[in-house]
Amino acid sequence: MLSAAGAMLFALAAPLFAQQSATDRLIASELASSQAYETLAHLTDEIGPRLSGSKQAAAAVEWTTERFRAWGIDIRNEPVMVPHWVRGREEAQLVSHMDQKIVLTALGGSVATPENGITAEVVEVNDFDELQALGTKVKGKIVYFNNPMDMELVRARHSFEAYRKAVAFRGAGASRAAEFGAVAALIRSVGSASLRTPHTGSLHYDPKQPKIPAAAMTAEDAMLIDRLIKRGQKVRMHLVLTPRELPDVKSFNVVAEIKGSEHPEEIVVIGGHLDSWDLGTGAIDDGSGVAMVMETMRLIKQLDIHPRRTIRCVLFMNEENGLRGGKQYFEDHKSEKHIAAIETDAGAAAPTGFTTTLNGDALSAMDARMQSSLSKLGAARFETSKETGADTSFLVAAGVTGFSLIPDPLHYFDYHHTPADTLDKVDAHELALDSAAIAALAVAIADGGV
Amino acid sequence: MLSAAGAMLFALAAPLFAQQSATDRLIASELASSQAYETLAHLTDEIGPRLSGSKQAAAAVEWTTERFRAWGIDIRNEPVMVPHWVRGREEAQLVSHMDQKIVLTALGGSVATPENGITAEVVEVNDFDELQALGTKVKGKIVYFNNPMDMELVRARHSFEAYRKAVAFRGAGASRAAEFGAVAALIRSVGSASLRTPHTGSLHYDPKQPKIPAAAMTAEDAMLIDRLIKRGQKVRMHLVLTPRELPDVKSFNVVAEIKGSEHPEEIVVIGGHLDSWDLGTGAIDDGSGVAMVMETMRLIKQLDIHPRRTIRCVLFMNEENGLRGGKQYFEDHKSEKHIAAIETDAGAAAPTGFTTTLNGDALSAMDARMQSSLSKLGAARFETSKETGADTSFLVAAGVTGFSLIPDPLHYFDYHHTPADTLDKVDAHELALDSAAIAALAVAIADGGV
Numbered sequence: 001m002l003s004a005a006g007a008m009l010f011a012l013a014a015p016l017f018a019q020q021s022a023t024d025r026l027i028a029s030e031l032a033s034s035q036a037y038e039t040l041a042h043l044t045d046e047i048g049p050r051l052s053g054s055k056q057a058a059a060a061v062e063w064t065t066e067r068f069r070a071w072g073i074d075i076r077n078e079p080v081m082v083p084h085w086v087r088g089r090e091e092a093q094l095v096s097h098m099d100q101k102i103v104l105t106a107l108g109g110s111v112a113t114p115e116n117g118i119t120a121e122v123v124e125v126n127d128f129d130e131l132q133a134l135g136t137k138v139k140g141k142i143v144y145f146n147n148p149m150d151m152e153l154v155r156a157r158h159s160f161e162a163y164r165k166a167v168a169f170r171g172a173g174a175s176r177a178a179e180f181g182a183v184a185a186l187i188r189s190v191g192s193a194s195l196r197t198p199h200t201g202s203l204h205y206d207p208k209q210p211k212i213p214a215a216a217m218t219a220e221d222a223m224l225i226d227r228l229i230k231r232g233q234k235v236r237m238h239l240v241l242t243p244r245e246l247p248d249v250k251s252f253n254v255v256a257e258i259k260g261s262e263h264p265e266e267i268v269v270i271g272g273h274l275d276s277w278d279l280g281t282g283a284i285d286d287g288s289g290v291a292m293v294m295e296t297m298r299l300i301k302q303l304d305i306h307p308r309r310t311i312r313c314v315l316f317m318n319e320e321n322g323l324r325g326g327k328q329y330f331e332d333h334k335s336e337k338h339i340a341a342i343e344t345d346a347g348a349a350a351p352t353g354f355t356t357t358l359n360g361d362a363l364s365a366m367d368a369r370m371q372s373s374l375s376k377l378g379a380a381r382f383e384t385s386k387e388t389g390a391d392t393s394f395l396v397a398a399g400v401t402g403f404s405l406i407p408d409p410l411h412y413f414d415y416h417h418t419p420a421d422t423l424d425k426v427d428a429h430e431l432a433l434d435s436a437a438i439a440a441l442a443v444a445i446a447d448g449g450v
Numbered sequence: 451m452l453s454a455a456g457a458m459l460f461a462l463a464a465p466l467f468a469q470q471s472a473t474d475r476l477i478a479s480e481l482a483s484s485q486a487y488e489t490l491a492h493l494t495d496e497i498g499p500r501l502s503g504s505k506q507a508a509a510a511v512e513w514t515t516e517r518f519r520a521w522g523i524d525i526r527n528e529p530v531m532v533p534h535w536v537r538g539r540e541e542a543q544l545v546s547h548m549d550q551k552i553v554l555t556a557l558g559g560s561v562a563t564p565e566n567g568i569t570a571e572v573v574e575v576n577d578f579d580e581l582q583a584l585g586t587k588v589k590g591k592i593v594y595f596n597n598p599m600d601m602e603l604v605r606a607r608h609s610f611e612a613y614r615k616a617v618a619f620r621g622a623g624a625s626r627a628a629e630f631g632a633v634a635a636l637i638r639s640v641g642s643a644s645l646r647t648p649h650t651g652s653l654h655y656d657p658k659q660p661k662i663p664a665a666a667m668t669a670e671d672a673m674l675i676d677r678l679i680k681r682g683q684k685v686r687m688h689l690v691l692t693p694r695e696l697p698d699v700k701s702f703n704v705v706a707e708i709k710g711s712e713h714p715e716e717i718v719v720i721g722g723h724l725d726s727w728d729l730g731t732g733a734i735d736d737g738s739g740v741a742m743v744m745e746t747m748r749l750i751k752q753l754d755i756h757p758r759r760t761i762r763c764v765l766f767m768n769e770e771n772g773l774r775g776g777k778q779y780f781e782d783h784k785s786e787k788h789i790a791a792i793e794t795d796a797g798a799a800a801p802t803g804f805t806t807t808l809n810g811d812a813l814s815a816m817d818a819r820m821q822s823s824l825s826k827l828g829a830a831r832f833e834t835s836k837e838t839g840a841d842t843s844f845l846v847a848a849g850v851t852g853f854s855l856i857p858d859p860l861h862y863f864d865y866h867h868t869p870a871d872t873l874d875k876v877d878a879h880e881l882a883l884d885s886a887a888i889a890a891l892a893v894a895i896a897d898g899g900v
Contacts, residue, residue, distance in 0.1 A: 048550035196869035419646035
C-alpha cells in the first residue's frame, strides 16, 4: 500500500521514469529493491548443497520453478539425465608419523578405495614431467601432485589463470598416475586460502587407464607432506574414500522466458547453474549466479519492459560434475537462433565487467554502447576471451557470442568448492550490482543486438 | 669445524663478546641461529596433536626430554595423572531443513549423546539472562548460545578480552542450559576467522547439574541457524557426539634446570605447555611456547652463561583440558623459593612485550632495566595484569611475580584450538624474536631479580 504522499511522488516521478532507458530503469530498480539476496538465501540456507542427483537439487528445481511462476513468467522444466555421485567417508592418516590425521576430500567422480582403505607410500611430484621421469617407480604408491596456486597471479587478480594452471592436476592427475601403476592420487586443494579447508572439484578419468581413487588435501596437509618428504623421510598413508556412483537421475534445466516484442525467435540466453558441490551450500558457486539471472527476469517482468528479442533464463543442472545440463540445452535448442549467451558463474563480489568472445570493432562498439549504464556499477570493462563459461560453451563453440560476468576475483578461490561457500560470503549490495549488470547487458543486447 | 679465517675472527671477537651483557649475547645468538623453529617443526610435523593421555603426548615428553639431555641440561620428568578424553564422531544435520549438514566439534570434556544421537529443536539465546528468562521452556531442547567474538576488540588487538567475553558460554553454557532441562548445548566457535572452521576448547560441568553434551558450531553454521530462527522458522537438529572419557593416564611435566651460580635455591620458572588440542598440531598453542623456552635453555647452556639464580624450564602437561600439570608442579614445588614465573602461551607472532603482575615503581624499574635489550626485539612493552598464564597461575596466586609473553594477538584466535593450528602459521623469524625476548627476560631476572 502506498501512502498518499508516496502515491503522489510516484505519480510525479512516473513520466520522468518513462523517459529513462530500460537499462537505466532496471539498474535503478535493482539497486533500490533487489531480491537477489533473498533468492540466494533460500537456495543456500533453506535448501542447502545441491549436488546433481540429490534431493536438494530436485528441491531447487521445484522452488525456482515456483518462483518464476509466482512472478508470472513463462517457465518450463527441460529433462536431463545427470550423474548421481555421493561422497562417503574420507579419512587419511600418516601411519609413518604417529597416525597423524590428514584432512582431505574426495575429488568429484572419484572411485572408492576398498572399504577398509589402502596403505601405501606417498611419492611427491611437481608436475607431469616429474611423474613421467619416475615412471613405474610410482607403482603401488600414492602420487601426490604438489600444485600450489600461484598466489602472485591471484593477488594481481588473475585468479582464474592461477586456477587453470593448478587445476590441471585435479582433472588429469589420477589417470596419469594410474598409467604408471599408482594406487591413488592426491593433489593440494586448488584454492587461495585455507584454514585446513579442503577444496573439491571434478576429475576426469582417461578411459584407457584403470580408475584409481583421488582426493584433495588441504593446503596445510599438502605442505606437511611436502616438508616431511623434503626432510628425506618416507611417508606412508592409510587412505579411506568410499564415494559411490549411483545410477543416473532424471533432473531438469529450469528455463524461463520473456518473449521478444519484435523478434521472439531471436534469443538472448542468460544463465547460471542450479547445482552446486556438496561441501558448502553453493552461495558463490553458483547460487549467486542463479539469483542474478532470476532477478533480471523478475525485474524485466515487474517493470513491464518489453525487449525486442527474447530473453531466456536458463538455470543449468549439473555444471559441476558432468555439464550435462549445458550439453542437453544445446542439443535441445541448437536449431534456434541464439544472439548471445551471458553466463554468470564466477562469484558474487562487486562486478568489474564482462569477458566476451567479441573482439576488434565489435568489442569497441559494445564497450561504447554499454559505458554509460555499466560504469555506474563499476562493471564497464569488456575484455576478449575465448572462454565465457562452461554451460554456454557449446553455444559459443557453435558461434554464439558469449559473455561472462566478472566479479572481483580476488577472494573467489578462497571459498570455491569448499565447505565455506556459504551465504555469509556474499554481500547483498554487491550481489545487487552484479544483478543490475546482467540485467542491463541482457536488455541492451535484446534490444540492440551484439 | 672452523676455517682458519673463521677461527681468527672468533679469537678476535671473543673478548668483545665477553664484554657484552649476557642478555645481549643471548639475543644476538638467538637471532643468528635459532633452533626454535626446528623444535616446533618436530613437535608439530613429526609428533602431531598432543592431547593429554594420547600416545603423541607421551612421545612429546620423551622427545623433549631427550633433547634436553642431548644439550647437556639437567632434566627430570615429574609424574602427573591427566585426563584422557577422546573425541569420537561428531555429526549434525538440520532435519527441519533438508538434512543440511552442520559442522561442529565437541567441546573438550563433553559427554556423549546416545550412539545414534538426539533430535531436538534448537533454541537460541544471546546470554545467560535470556536463558534464565526462557527457563524451563528450553526443556528437551538444544540451547544455542549466540556468542560471536567482538571483532572490534580483536581489530584493536584486545583479542584476549574479546576471547574472555565470548568463551564464558563455552565454559559454563552446558551446565546452565542443563539446569533448565536442555538436552544439549551449542556455542558459536570462539574465533576471529572461519572457513567453516570449528574451534574446540574445554567446558566445565557444574557438579550440581546433569551433564549434557556440548559442541561448538563453526561461525558459518552458527550464523545459518541464527538466520533461520530470526526468519521465524523452527529449527530441529539431529546431533551425534561420541567422545569418551577414559581412565586417567600417568604423564609428566618435563622439568629442565640450569642451576644458579650464586643462589641456586632461588628459581625463575619459564614455561609453556606440551599438550595441545587434538584438532590441529598445536603449533601456536603451544608448541611455539615450548620451542621458545627450550631454546632459551639451549642457548644459555651453549653460550656458557651462568645466571646467578636457577632458571627452571617447565613443559607443563595438560594445560588444555585440566591444568593438572600446573597444579601438580605447584604442589610439588610450592615450598621452594620462586622469584618469577614467565609463561608463554599466546602464540608465536612477533613479540610486543610482556604482561606482568608487577605494578607501580617495580613495574617502572623493570621497564627501565629491560628497555635497551627488549626494544630491539619490539618487545619492550610491560603492562600490569592479574593474569599472566594458566599453568603458572597457582604460583602467581601464591605471590610469585608473573610474566606472560605477548606476541601480536591480531590473528591468534583465527587458528587457536582449530584444525588450522599448524606449523605453517608460524614465521621462523618471529618465533626467534619471541625466544630471544624470553631468554633476555629470564636471564635478566635470574641475574638481577624482579
